[in-house]
Amino acid sequence: QVQLVESGGGVVQPGRSLRLSCAASGFTFSSYAMHWVRQAPGRGLEWVALISYAGTNEEYADSVKGRFTISRDNSKKTLYLQMNSLRPEDTAVYYCVRDVFHGSFDPWGQGTLVTVSS
């Protein structure tokens, strides 16, 4: 079945870096755009970044632009999110999602928690 499994979350100090990974299975990964979406504790959903199916186009939320980089390795069926200059407000569960029907998200991974704290 279609599955997305995130990893790489943890506790990190402000200003440091972290890289998240998302392993995809059960579908032709190279045919789909992919996104990262995050959810701060007790809060709503916030779109973070998009990468096209071939990796040639990227878009970012203003809140992370210049600090986060989305990338993919289609040969490994893996999506990445490189997060630099982390801030306490980046604390959230980060979800990897597949883009379907021009921008709706299905499925969602189980999420990985990133905590930015000194």
Add this chain to the structure above:
Amino acid sequence: EIVLTQSPGTLSLSPGERVTLSCRASQSVSSSYLAWYKQKSGQAPRLLIYGASSRATGIPDRFSGSGSGTDFTLTISRLEPEDFAVYYCQQYGSSPITFGQGTRLEIK
């Protein structure tokens, strides 16, 4: 950026009741690129509706979506115990993609 406002914030209802959730956009959502998600506590969201009115795979027909332009609704015709959760709308017609703040359905 398109701001989505969901109402009400919280609803207390009983199983078997019918409910309609509202999602209002600050600007017209192009091509009705509006989706609805359900999130149960401690779980990832799940896609219910895309394109304003199309049910995602495996979603029961008691869920229906409608609307266009700036006003959209999600209707659950007869609430089941597993329907009590938080519901989010999302627009993906304009960048950046945005979500509503959510409506919580709780058991009365």
